[in-house]
Amino acid sequence: MATEExxxxxxxxxxxxxxxxxxxxxxxxxxxxYLRSALSKKNDPGTDDTSGNSKVMEDGAETxxxxxxxxxxxxxxxxxxxxENALMRIKNGTYGxxxxxxxxxxxxxxxxxxxxxxxIEAKLKQR
Numbered sequence: 001m002a003t004e005e006x007x008x009x010x011x012x013x014x015x016x017x018x019x020x021x022x023x024x025x026x027x028x029x030x031x032x033x034y035l036r037s038a039l040s041k042k043n044d045p046g047t048d049d050t051s052g053n054s055k056v057m058e059d060g061a062e063t064x065x066x067x068x069x070x071x072x073x074x075x076x077x078x079x080x081x082x083x084e085n086a087l088m089r090i091k092n093g094t095y096g097x098x099x100x101x102x103x104x105x106x107x108x109x110x111x112x113x114x115x116x117x118x119x120i121e122a123k124l125k126q127r
Contacts, residue, residue: 006104009096013107018090021114025083028076035073039066082115089117098122 009017089095096105100122109120118126 007097007102008093009104014090014095017095017110017114018087020111021083021086021090024114025080025087028080028083032073032076032080035069035076039069039073079115086115100125 086095096110097103098105098119099117101119103119105116105119109116116123
């Protein structure tokens with residue numbers, strides 16, 4: 001009897017990946033909420049701005065820190081969107097299939113990078 005190559009993950013396998021993605025999405029959203037909160041507090045000078053003779057060095061460092069936090073928030077937002085898209089692919093039955101080769105992406109890769117749409121072979125060819 002010939003063994004046919006699988007081209008989709010089973011419902012049970014998809015539930016495992018969905019749980020991984022939901023966990024990562026919850027972590028990402030919590031971090032994003034923290035970053036947004038920290039950024040909004042940095043925009044509020046509070047009573048620290050009453051001295052009138054704030055130092056230029058401190059302003060520069062604060063601006064740089066705010067920029068770094070903003071960049072991190074943007075990356076986290078993009079990651080959250082990728083995870084949400086992966087959940088949509090689970091629902092529509094295309095999750096785990098390489099968009100380049102049409103073959104299944106290995107479970108090991110999906111466990112490490114659950115939002116990927118590329119097999120490791122396809123990813124290496126992109127370089």
